[in-house]
Amino acid sequence: MNKQTTKQMELLSDFDKSQLVDKQGTTASTTLNHIDGILAELVRVRGLVSLDESGSEAALQSLPLFLKRGQAASLESHKSLHSSASKVAKAVEKRFKQDANLDLIWNPRALSTTTTKEHTLNKAIEQHLIREGRFSLAARFAHEAQLSSSSSQTTESSDDALNAKFNDMFSILSHIKQFNLDPAINWVNSHSTQLAHIDSTLEFSVTRLQFLKLLFGVAGVSSGDRNAALQYAQLKFNAFKDQHMKEIQKLMCCLLYTSKINQSPYKALTETTAWSDLSHQFTRDFCLLLSLPAESPLHTCISVGVNALPTIIKMSSILKEQSGLEWSSTGELPVEIPLLDRQRFHSVFACPVSKELGTKENPPMMMVCGHVVCNESLKRLGKGSMTNKFKCPYCPSEGKGEQAILIHF
Amino acid sequence: MSTSEAKKLEALVALEQALVKVPLEQFKRAFKTSQKHVEKEWAALATSAQEHIAKIDLKNGNKTEALKVIDSLTTRFTQLKKKLQESKEEELLYTNRIRIRLQHLDDLLNVPSQESPAFTRWSKTQLDRILVDYMLREGCFDSAKELAGEAGIEQLVDIELFAQSKMIEDALKRRSCVECLAWCKENNSALKKIKSNLEFNLRMQEYIELVRAQKLNEAILYLKKHLTPCADVHLKEVQMAAALLAFDPQTLCGRYKSLFDATRWNLLTAQFRATNCTLNTLTTQSLLHTSLQAGLAALKTPQCYDPETRNVNCPVCNASVYGVLAEGVPFSHHVNSCLVCRITGEIMDEGNFPMVLPNGYVYSQKALEEMALKHDGVVTCPRTGQQFMASQMRKAFAI
Numbered sequence: 001m002n003k004q005t006t007k008q009m010e011l012l013s014d015f016d017k018s019q020l021v022d023k024q025g026t027t028a029s030t031t032l033n034h035i036d037g038i039l040a041e042l043v044r045v046r047g048l049v050s051l052d053e054s055g056s057e058a059a060l061q062s063l064p065l066f067l068k069r070g071q072a073a074s075l076e077s078h079k080s081l082h083s084s085a086s087k088v089a090k091a092v093e094k095r096f097k098q099d100a101n102l103d104l105i106w107n108p109r110a111l112s113t114t115t116t117k118e119h120t121l122n123k124a125i126e127q128h129l130i131r132e133g134r135f136s137l138a139a140r141f142a143h144e145a146q147l148s149s150s151s152s153q154t155t156e157s158s159d160d161a162l163n164a165k166f167n168d169m170f171s172i173l174s175h176i177k178q179f180n181l182d183p184a185i186n187w188v189n190s191h192s193t194q195l196a197h198i199d200s201t202l203e204f205s206v207t208r209l210q211f212l213k214l215l216f217g218v219a220g221v222s223s224g225d226r227n228a229a230l231q232y233a234q235l236k237f238n239a240f241k242d243q244h245m246k247e248i249q250k251l252m253c254c255l256l257y258t259s260k261i262n263q264s265p266y267k268a269l270t271e272t273t274a275w276s277d278l279s280h281q282f283t284r285d286f287c288l289l290l291s292l293p294a295e296s297p298l299h300t301c302i303s304v305g306v307n308a309l310p311t312i313i314k315m316s317s318i319l320k321e322q323s324g325l326e327w328s329s330t331g332e333l334p335v336e337i338p339l340l341d342r343q344r345f346h347s348v349f350a351c352p353v354s355k356e357l358g359t360k361e362n363p364p365m366m367m368v369c370g371h372v373v374c375n376e377s378l379k380r381l382g383k384g385s386m387t388n389k390f391k392c393p394y395c396p397s398e399g400k401g402e403q404a405i406l407i408h409f
Numbered sequence: 410m411s412t413s414e415a416k417k418l419e420a421l422v423a424l425e426q427a428l429v430k431v432p433l434e435q436f437k438r439a440f441k442t443s444q445k446h447v448e449k450e451w452a453a454l455a456t457s458a459q460e461h462i463a464k465i466d467l468k469n470g471n472k473t474e475a476l477k478v479i480d481s482l483t484t485r486f487t488q489l490k491k492k493l494q495e496s497k498e499e500e501l502l503y504t505n506r507i508r509i510r511l512q513h514l515d516d517l518l519n520v521p522s523q524e525s526p527a528f529t530r531w532s533k534t535q536l537d538r539i540l541v542d543y544m545l546r547e548g549c550f551d552s553a554k555e556l557a558g559e560a561g562i563e564q565l566v567d568i569e570l571f572a573q574s575k576m577i578e579d580a581l582k583r584r585s586c587v588e589c590l591a592w593c594k595e596n597n598s599a600l601k602k603i604k605s606n607l608e609f610n611l612r613m614q615e616y617i618e619l620v621r622a623q624k625l626n627e628a629i630l631y632l633k634k635h636l637t638p639c640a641d642v643h644l645k646e647v648q649m650a651a652a653l654l655a656f657d658p659q660t661l662c663g664r665y666k667s668l669f670d671a672t673r674w675n676l677l678t679a680q681f682r683a684t685n686c687t688l689n690t691l692t693t694q695s696l697l698h699t700s701l702q703a704g705l706a707a708l709k710t711p712q713c714y715d716p717e718t719r720n721v722n723c724p725v726c727n728a729s730v731y732g733v734l735a736e737g738v739p740f741s742h743h744v745n746s747c748l749v750c751r752i753t754g755e756i757m758d759e760g761n762f763p764m765v766l767p768n769g770y771v772y773s774q775k776a777l778e779e780m781a782l783k784h785d786g787v788v789t790c791p792r793t794g795q796q797f798m799a800s801q802m803r804k805a806f807a808i
Contacts, residue, residue, distance in 0.1 A: 011429075011511060011514075012511045012512065012515050015507065015508060015511055016508075021501070021504050021505065021508065024497075024500055024501055024504055025501075027497075028493075028497040028500075028501070031443075031447065031493055031497070032490065032493065032494065032497070035486055035489065035490045035493070038486055039483060039486055039487065039490070042479055042482055042483045042486070043483075045479060046476060046479045046480070046483075049467070049472060049475050049476060049479065050476060052472070056467060057467045057468070060462055060465065060467065060475060061462065063458060063462060063479075063482075064455055064456075064458045064459035064462055067451075067454060067455035067458055067482075068452075068455045070451075071447060071451040071455055074447050074451075075447050075448060078443070078444050078447055078448075081440070082440070082444070085436070085437065085440060088433070088507075089433060089437070092429055092430065092433055095429075096423065096426035096429070096430070116733075117733065117734060120730055120733050120734055121701075121734060122547075123730060124730050124731065124734070125540060125543070127730070128540075129556075134556070134559060136555075137552060137555050137556055137559065140551055140552050140555060141544070141549060141552040144544075144548075144549035144550075144551060144552050145547065145552075199780075242783075243783050288721070291721055292721070293721055293722040293723070293724070293727075294722060295722065297724035297730075297731055298536070298724075299532070299533065299536050300704075300708075300722075300724050301700075301701055301704035301705060301708065301724050301731065302532075302536050302539060302697070302700050302701060302704055303532045303535075303536070303704070304703075304704040304707050304708055305699075305700035305701055305702070305703035305704025305705070305707065306421065306424065306532075306535065306700045306703075306704070307417070307421070307707075308700075308703040308704060308706070308707040309424055309700060309703050310417075310420035310421075310423070310424070312703050312706075327739070328706065328737070328738055328739060330739045331739055331740065332739050332740040332741070332742050333706055333707075333739050333740070333741055333742040334742060335742060336741070336742050336743055336744055336745075337703075337706075337707035337741060337742075338417075339707065339708075340523055340524070341755075341756045342524075342754075343708070344747055344749050344756065345708070345720040345722055345723030345726070345749060345754070346710045346712040346713070346718065346720060346723065346749060347712075347746075347747065347748045347749045347751075347771075348710070348743040348745075348746055348747045348748075349746050349807060350743060350744060350745055350746045352746075352807075355744070357743065359711075364807070366765060366769075366805055369806075370765075370803060370804055370805055370806045371806045371807075372805055372806060372807040394806065405765075405769050406769050407765055407769045407770070407771055407805065408769055408770045408771060408792070409748050409749075409751075409763070409771050
């Protein structure tokens, strides 16, 4: 385990070591017990006094001391709790001492210049909630954020359409969760042509899983039935023979091993992750058919943004010190923000010679050897002429500028 | 896990300090209250009991007096018990909450990598937290509660804090300073520490309202009682306040006209909001705004605004929503080439070479080979519709 991980563990274990929660329990019970004791004593003394019992005088006179003792005891226990609490507070201060002040990088003009932007942002949230299947919440939020009053009729109806479509999707997904593929099969059958158009293999994936379900059964839901699986295969697999022959061969071979599948090379076919994989594929292809991104765009933006914040905070303070600029008022960020591979959506071509980015005016060109440089660099390499022969800067081959072809990433 | 990955996670944790500090502050406050009950109130009860009991002489028939003292003690200790029970419950709520939140951060540091499902789950929860925070700040309490409940993150968001804040803000909107002044009293020491002038501004406003109503005698008394004691710090304002007595609310004299201006109430609301955030170590802006702005800048490229190069998966390419939001933020900056396959969305590099078709369009090796396998060696360029033999494609070297 590395240093950073143990550091956080420390804060958690510091907290546990301080026994704050335990001490709190003891302090609370000590304090309340003493008060209960006092209340009981008050009842007792009252009884004595009202009946003129002997000893009532002494009992009454000792009351103040009794009250003080209880107070002292519970104060003591509060002090011990206080020391635990300040230990935790110190540990927290130490852990978060670096001042990541998010307010510093906030530019009020960037997102909320106009009420339209506020509205757009709320709209984005509503769409996100719909995408997540939180339909009633989306409606509630739209109402609370007063989205409907200012939006026009047309956008509202398009929202309803979106709502209905995602409703379908989530109902199918919830059936998949319960190992019921029938609604999914119906849906892929009715969208067969569109799915083929986007090169989706969803239809086969659903059929394949249905076959496996028939063959092996699902724990607690159904038991395996080899004959049913075989019949299903004869009925369905023919349609997929062109594209999925290999997988069909594998599926049919595993029929031979049904009784001892766990010792066979086909063990992987029984894993239940296939069901969550199918849910993922279904979501992705469903969205693709609607020309919607596979991930919620809000989720993408926020997770990229949160990842970018540490860099932006650092950059912002440097920028402010050096030139008094707000980071968000520049045309282009001065530094590169690290992105995960799945968060990259556009090709970036930086010419290895000039370091300039490829643009329409200065597009990437591939030379005869396959190396790519930008058009400006190509001209410079040929000393201003496209017909001059020159050596590629990256390999021994020679070529002319005119032989290079324009490429599109 | 690699060191750089651990560092990234560490930086993410550093952003979340409010998550731990908010309940810690709340705990400290609840603890102080219960300690005060024990230290002051209980002690005072004991002292007064002593004084009263010392005076009683049972033999001389002071029995009723004695019973009265005992009864009053019983009532007051019962009250004290109730108060202590309440603040103890509050304390426990917050310490448990700190524990849960530390565990939540610990979960983040223990994800195997940023590509793992565990991380995706964590970041989904984070998004839900950020959304609840935004909804609370926008006053959408019902939505916030519903989302927190559905996502099971009640302990990771600060609904009570914003509910209290909302109550005070609403009071200010009704032009009542009482609730906010009570809040100032509760947080007196913390406000002094940050040298806040919120209380003075509230007092000033109450004074102005008295003058507006032309209750001049009351106004003078109020001025003496609440404003002049602050003269050492706010002498100018106190002088202006005194001079205000000479003007009627319809005055056109700039300086005094502005004192009567109704927008001062909005400023008070805003000041209260900001002060409340500072005291609770919350950012004054929602994390949604800040991270969305950062995320849009990191994703924004010139290609997002060109219909030819739009990508359905890219948020900024969504012209009607995120494209609009991204208008005011800068473009991202890139130094190195990074090629994304237009068919699969995967990165093209040594493991999955960029391949050029004879028409100059580039796709990943994986995508083209898969296509060729399905269609007997024929590949179709999705952007132009032209068909080629797979053997015609060649590797591009873009370093």
